[in-house]
Amino acid sequence: MFRFGSHWSIVVSVFIALAQTATAQEQRRSAGATEKLRKPRMSDTIKANIYADNWFVMYINGELVAVDSIKFIPHNVISVDMLPTYPMTIAVMAKDNADPKTGMEYANTNIGDGGLCIKFSDGTVTDAKWRAKSFSKGPLNGDTKEPKVHNEPIPPDWFAIDFDDSQWSQAKEYSADEVGPKQPFFDHDFTNAKFIWTDDLKLDNTVIFRCVVKSSPDGKKRTDFSNLNNVVPEQPARGPRGR
């Protein structure tokens, strides 16, 4: 038997139940947005271009990210993809080609010069805000007849996030004319980046640079994936073996 009042109460109950379900789903979704981490895509990465005269190794947030695959010549650009995490502590050791005993190159016939230029696609660039310290200098006073080299021990934790570089000098900026980069430099994006080194482009042969990038210079919001290995990503694994 049909009763009008009873029908309405069922309709209202169903409506309330649906509304509650929708609210619960929405709450789960918003909670999931903070708790779950999706898998990163290539569009989450930034590109790093590095030109070093003659060689470099780069650490970011204490982890090895890039190493120059050519230690001397030709002068090349290393270009790598990275997942950025801010603040980003960048530490680069750069070396001019120099005999460790004389500080000279080409069979001790020439004093070469250094130079480092870096551009990340998030807008990070080398400039005088970076810190720089020389750990190998020579030939002292430019003396090529009796060349001598002064070396300082390199701290084992020079690339660590909490390494204290507060006493280091600021890097010095150099023009492209002073450094004389070769063609690969011009084939890559180094817009707004400056060549940097210590105060002595010729005699300082091993230089460590450090810089902390507090937030993305281009202001773009990027997801921090540094904890990815400790969570189950939002996208479920495909198949029994997973990926």
Ligand SMILES: [Ca+2]
């Ligand atoms: Ca040199």
Ligand SMILES: [Ca+2]
């Ligand atoms: Ca050089």
